[in-house]
Amino acid sequence: MLLRPKGSDPAPADSTEPVPEPTDAETPAIPVVESLPSDVERIVQEHTDPGETTQVALHSDITPEGSYGDQWLIATDQRLLIVNPDGTTDGAQDTSDSGVLELPLDQISLLETHEFHGLGMLEIGTDAGETQEVQFSRSLVDKFAEARAVLEEAVKNVKPDGKLAEDEDEPRHRPVPKPRCAECGRVLPPGADRCPACIKKGQLLVRVVQYVKPYWHLSLISFLLSIGLTLLELAPPYLFKTLIDRSLVPVVPPGGTFPTMAARYGVLWELVAILVVIYIVRAVMTGGRTLSLGWLSNRIMFDVRTEVFEHLQRLSLGFYDKRTMGSIMSRVNNDTGVINGFVANTMPDFLLTVLRLFLIGVILFRMNFTLAALVLLPSVPMWWMARWFRSSIRPIWRKYWQQQSRISTVLASSISGVRVVKGFAQEQRENRRFRSRMHDFLRINMRTVRIRMIYFPAVALVSAIGSIIIWVVGAPQVLKGILSLGELTLFTNYMWQFYAPIGMLAEIDNTIQQTATAAERVFEMLDTEPEVRDQSDAVELPRIVGHIKFENVSFRYETQEPGEYVLEDINLDAQPGQLIGLVGHSGSGKSTLVNLLQRFYDVTGGAITIDGLDIRDVKLKSLRQQTGIVLQESFLFSGTIAENIAYGRPDASREEIMAAAKAANAHRFIVRFTDGYDTEVGERGVRLSGGEKQRISIARAILNNPRLMILDEATSAVDTETEQLIQEALDRVMKDRTVFAIAHRLSTLRNASMLIVLDKGRIAEVGTHDELVTREDGIYRKLVEIQTDLSNNVVLTE
Amino acid sequence: MTPETRVAPKPNQLELLDPEAVRLVKAKPGWLSLTLEGDELEPLLVKPVRTFPLTDPEHYISLLDEEENEVGVVADPRTLESKSRRVLRSLLERTYFLPIVEKIHKITEDFGVYRWEVGTNKGDRTFEVRGRDDVRFVANGHVLVRDIDGNRYHILSLNSLDAESRLLLDLLL
Secondary structure, eight states, X not given: OOOOOTTOOOXXXXXXXXXXXXXXXXXXXXOOBOOOOHHHHXXXXXXXXXXXXXXXXXXEEEOTTSSEEEEEEEEESSEEEEEOTTSOOSSGGGOSSTTEEEEEGGGEEEEEEEEOSXXXXXXXXXXXXXXXXXXXXXXXXXXXXXXXXXXXXXXXXXXXXXXXXXXXXXXXXXXXOOSBOTTTOOBOOTTOSSOTTTSOHHHHHHHHHGGGGGGHHHHHHHHHHHHHHHHHHHHHHHHHHHHIIIIISOOOOTTOOOOOHHHHHHHHHHHHHHHHHHHHHHHHHHHHXXXXXXXXXXXHHHHHXXXXXXXXXXXXXXXXXXXXXXXXXXXXXXXXXXXXHIXXXXXXXXXXXXXXXXXHHHHHHHHOHHHHHHHHTTHHHHHHHHHHHHHHHHHHHHHHHHHHHHHHHHHHHHHHTHHHHHHTTOHHHHHHHHHHHHHHHHHHHHHHHHHHHHHHHHHHHHHHHHHHHIIIIIHHHHHHTSSOHHHHHHHHHHHHHHHTTHHHHHHHHHHHHHHHHHHHHHHHHHHOOOSSOOOTTOBOOOOOOOOEEEEXXXXXXXXXXXXXXXXXXXXXXXXXXXXXXXXXSTTSSHHHHHHHHTTSSOOSEEEEEETTEEGGGBOHHHHHTTEEEEESSOOOOSEEHHHHHTTTOTTOOHHHHHHHHHHTTOHHHHHTSTTGGGOEESTTSOOOOHHHHHHHHHHHHHHTOOSEEEEESTTTTSOHHHHHHHHHHHHHHHXXXXXXXXXXXXXGGTTOSEEEEEETTEEEEEEOHHHHHTSTTOHHHHHHXXXXXXXXXXXXXX | OOGGGSOOOOTTSOOBOOTTTEEEEEOSTTOEEEEETTOOSOOEEEEEEESSTTXXXXXXXXXXXXXXXXXXXXXXXXXXXXXXHHHHHHHHHHHOOOOBEEEEEEEEEETTXXXXXXXXXXXXXXXXXXXXXXXXXXXXXXEEEEOTTSOEEEEOOGGGSOHHHHHHHHTTO
């Protein structure tokens, strides 16, 4: 029953491999002593002597039978116990009673963790050659790895000879960082860097509001206009009330006289005049508010987006490595939009709504307390209903979009794969597939219909309660003379104004949450400082002569664990005018090496010097202006060919542009275009072949007249004929410059002054082509042989 | 007329022709015959092309031979001897037809097809443009318009138009 992965046979017991330290100073220790339930505690006490100290007490969630259940791995400084409270421990020879297995530590000869498909296992081998296994789910992988290390220490302590079999190549386990919040332990939502529950919303919103500050006078104007408008909106119903009570059905105070017809007309015309003025003022103010808020909102959008974009330009490549292009774009586009929407729309709307509700409340309550209380009461159930509606419709909307995109997927695959569909006569199957998707879509749509079917009539019904209350309670009061007719109509009108914004209020917390999350993402980015930047005393790099030196350079990406390197012990010395070829399997660190040379990243250890100057001590701009790079996938911006060639030197003359194109073997095809150098390329322009694009990007590099040239697989993606043209161009470029070239096709590098073969981040071989190709068992030789076989190209072996 | 017997430019360097030495005379439509003073070889048939037809049409005229190899570049035709200059200019005028729009009278839309009525340096013209992709900015402010038949119209820049025309155009860009 022994499950043993390949290569995990216990090593001979006399292995002298030193045992690594159990914990790295930089990785936080994982606790491996957990509190035990009482029954397990009792079993442990039965099996141990009082003086023993517990080293490990770990719960495993998988039983030896392989189902979910409880099992405990306990180790003291003397012995190891595997407690299985619900059953018998597997391989029960050593058990004194059911469910417990005891092993003295000094009999242990092997401790190893394995990862299988969906579960992990700790293998414990004894001197007698027996093996015990403890299985655990993936959730516990880190804990058991740590436990193994602790156990190993404990075993070494009791085994005086310190012998413990050790699998030489077993990689040290590194805990995989879990996407959990450091503060509250919640799992982070997809795409989030910080826990939405722990975000200090208040602080964030305060920072968001800072964007209004430069335009405070403008926002003050909009705010005053908004308040004015709110008051004006409340005015017409009040005027109508006055019209009824003083003109149409005059209320006669006790002891007063009924007003004359002339007086009643007088009031009417007076009110009409006021109403006309109000409507005119309102129109003007609405225009003013639209203008000031629109200006404010767009200014803020402008400020936030440009700030974010300009900051993005400053950030180092390391920032981009950790994120997808989509997530960065979404920050610039969507998140800034959310922030802007909050500042310019949600916040003012919210303040005004609160103000309006307050004013209506005050007016109504002062007029008739009981009626006001009764009429405004339905707003409470309405609020709850709105919340119910939002929370039930939101997941359905999400599902709706998901279904929508699944339909697009089916469409796209059956349309773009139409030849395959027809070729295999599977039209009916595609029809079924599409029908089934459309059916899902129909169902989800009907679910929203059903929710709307309940919600909207229900809201109408509840608000009708308000009207009915006015009739039932208010109308009798009019008859009794407690309430005037005008007041009754005022109640009706204000009631609707009061009910209307309740849906918006029910949504406000959600809006704030969204804004805070978006703001968090944006500010996180704005707060990131570029990792690679000029030091305060950075000097201009003088014109590069071309003496480039790597001294003990090592490098690891920030996301990697300490101790793991992409490049290690890199030493090389390039002389001016030399062509240094970098060769190696993919992933061996070639591109990283040239990235370091351009200082896209800073080295982790060692130093890179150009003409004796450490590249960390020079100004970035002066370094990069003197380096030119040609990549495998040449990137052209939308613009004309001339603009693309002059990208690094926008002030270049037309003659210089043409000379560069000529040197890059590009001039010939460019002049054949109707628009010549003014031909538009990029997304909407003419389609260029890979080789043509490549030659334009070489021209771009040539025009920059770099002193240090980097070719990263510059000729890999083109056909052989084009490669020759490009190679020719490159040969010209390489003259009197130091060049670092990475090439997959080794023929490109046959003239290299020095070839550096990288293997797993280290320099494996150094020499010229002729030297390396004769080296028995050399990596380079093998690569050459493979390529010669493939292309039957004898150039390489000469 | 094999190229190797001709002016043999250095293969990958920009060859600016000495304007004093260039002699151009008319040949078949679209072609001129080139002789270089001091060069005893027989005349060479060349096709002049503009290298920057939009941004700098009057400079850097590339002369291509029948195999489309570049014989050389005339940096500034104005420095040529007067007869050659006239011959070259008239040929370029004939082979490059790209009217410059000076005034937009009217743009009307009908089902996504735009009907332009414009005044150009070559006279008034009415044409139809399909969709917005056929009106676009190129080379820093130049606007190229392509009609449904593939004719092109050049607008030097938004500022080259009067306010009225600019307003009409602005909505399409």
